[in-house]
Amino acid sequence: MVGLLLTVLSVATQPAPAPASLNPHAVELFERDWVLDQWARRTFDTNGDGRISIEEAQPAALAFKDLADGDGDGRVTPYEYERAREFILARY
Ligand SMILES: [Ca+2]
Ligand SMILES: [Ca+2]
Numbered sequence: 001m002v003g004l005l006l007t008v009l010s011v012a013t014q015p016a017p018a019p020a021s022l023n024p025h026a027v028e029l030f031e032r033d034w035v036l037d038q039w040a041r042r043t044f045d046t047n048g049d050g051r052i053s054i055e056e057a058q059p060a061a062l063a064f065k066d067l068a069d070g071d072g073d074g075r076v077t078p079y080e081y082e083r084a085r086e087f088i089l090a091r092y
Contacts, residue, residue, distance in 0.1 A: 026061035027054045037066060039088045 030037040030052045040052050044060035047053075051058060068076045068084030076084070 024054055027057035029061055035085050035088055039092050
């Protein structure tokens, strides 16, 4: 009886697992490059704290990939990255 209660309690108090879809590396894209960071903060800093969090970096990284992947093969090459960076610098 006590054992069952303990089992129920330990299940109930376990922290919720982090969403599997979060990519912790997405945020590095913006920490590494101020041009991308500035661009991302305009649209994706949803809580307005001036920083791109891991959660906020997910849609931002997807949007950057859409913007940068000129030939649509699903990968951003260093060349495409530089072109996208120039585009952002010129436009934003
Ligand atoms: Ca934020
Ligand atoms: Ca590409």
